[in-house]
Amino acid sequence: MNEAAIFAEDVKKYYTVKVGFRKKAEIKAVDGISLIVREGESHCIVGESGSGKTTVSKLVLGLEPPTSGTLKFFGEDLKEILVDKNKLRAFRKSVQAVFQDPYSSLNPRKTIKEILEKPFKVHQIDYNSSIIESLLQDVGMVPPQAFLDRYVHQISGGQRQRVCIARALALKPKIVTLDEPTAALDVTIKAQILNLLIDLKSKYNLTYVIISHELPLLKGIADKITVMYAGKVIEQGPAKNIFSKPHHPYTIGLLESIPPPDPKTAKEKPLPVMEGEPPSPVNPPPGCRFHTRCPFATDVCRKEEPKLSEVEKEHFTACFHLRNVVQ
Numbered sequence: 001m002n003e004a005a006i007f008a009e010d011v012k013k014y015y016t017v018k019v020g021f022r023k024k025a026e027i028k029a030v031d032g033i034s035l036i037v038r039e040g041e042s043h044c045i046v047g048e049s050g051s052g053k054t055t056v057s058k059l060v061l062g063l064e065p066p067t068s069g070t071l072k073f074f075g076e077d078l079k080e081i082l083v084d085k086n087k088l089r090a091f092r093k094s095v096q097a098v099f100q101d102p103y104s105s106l107n108p109r110k111t112i113k114e115i116l117e118k119p120f121k122v123h124q125i126d127y128n129s130s131i132i133e134s135l136l137q138d139v140g141m142v143p144p145q146a147f148l149d150r151y152v153h154q155i156s157g158g159q160r161q162r163v164c165i166a167r168a169l170a171l172k173p174k175i176v177t178l179d180e181p182t183a184a185l186d187v188t189i190k191a192q193i194l195n196l197l198i199d200l201k202s203k204y205n206l207t208y209v210i211i212s213h214e215l216p217l218l219k220g221i222a223d224k225i226t227v228m229y230a231g232k233v234i235e236q237g238p239a240k241n242i243f244s245k246p247h248h249p250y251t252i253g254l255l256e257s258i259p260p261p262d263p264k265t266a267k268e269k270p271l272p273v274m275e276g277e278p279p280s281p282v283n284p285p286p287g288c289r290f291h292t293r294c295p296f297a298t299d300v301c302r303k304e305e306p307k308l309s310e311v312e313k314e315h316f317t318a319c320f321h322l323r324n325v326v327q
């Protein structure tokens with residue numbers, strides 16, 4: 001089998017922060033996650049705010065080294081990439097990012113043409129106007145000539161995100177990370193951007209890492225899903241399994257946290273699992289980190305940490321009470 005595009009094994013990212021005079025605390029932003037993203041896959045990482053998703057994207061982009069654990073890209077260890085100038089240059093070109101807020105990630109003083117030229121200039125790669133125009137064409141900004149000389153404030157929010165996507169694609173990357181790519185957009189525009197991402201993935205042979213807190217939104221685009229809670233993976237598997245038969249109470253809660261469009265199809269009594277707040281990443285509770293909010297929690301959940309176990313082929317869940325949760 002080919003090497004995975006991304007291979008992460010027991011990756012941790014701890015931040016040390018000052019808390020008062022001479023006192024320090026350790027924030028366990030990512031606390032031992034493992035995942036494999038195959039080439040051409042769209043791997044979605046979901047969880048509430050503070051669960052460690054953005055930290056995972058920073059690790060995948062090589063912007064932050066892991067505190068411990070192994071992170072490999074197409075078989076090559078990130079540690080080796082980071083210390084070799086040529087490897088790092090190739091890595092930066094082949095792993096690109098799209099962020100949540102297209103407004104703050106685009107320079108307001110540059111035209112769209114200048115924004116799209118920049119990656120070529122930074123990497124000293126030849127380009128011409130037809131390359132820039134075809135990038136705009138590919139992200140649905142037609143006719144491209146109508147947009148080249150415009151500034152960011154002269155286009156809509158959806159178009160701004162299209163420009164961010166075009167910029168990420170400029171150097172023909174292999175992997176694109178998208179951190180909450182639709183969170184700042186209206187509902188109808190969200191769907192358009194997700195459809196665009198689906199089209200571009202096959203056209204450009206991309207591998208996606210998509211980060212979102214809105215699990216139901218990812219139904220059409222996700223191949224694999226990793227659900228994170230307080231820095232840990234609590235469920236992971238093929239998207240179709242996670243949507244049709246989620247096992248972890250937290251995943252079930254995430255799927256039910258957005259009301260269905262038709263109240264008649266709403267379940268009579270949704271699980272009351274999404275009340276309360278995620279725990280502090282400085283002092284996570286012992287045992288299962290979700291036990292403080294879980295309606296199924298018993299003594300074992302308060303004492304022991306559940307390990308991920310395979311519940312179906314390639315579908316893993318960390319919970320002591322699966323038989324009670326999944327009927």
Ligand SMILES: Nc1ncnc2c1ncn2[C@@H]1O[C@H](COP(=O)(O)OP(=O)(O)O)[C@@H](O)[C@H]1O
Nearest residue numbers: 015027029048049050051052053054055056281
């Ligand atoms: N550079 C940093 N220094 C200190 N703490 C951080 C840093 N980056 C993230 N954190 C903390 O790590 C936790 C996870 O953050 P993040 O990865 O941004 O979560 P998410 O994207 O899921 O909202 C949060 O508690 C956050 O405050």
Ligand SMILES: [Mg+2]
Nearest residue numbers: 050053054055
């Ligand atoms: Mg985030």
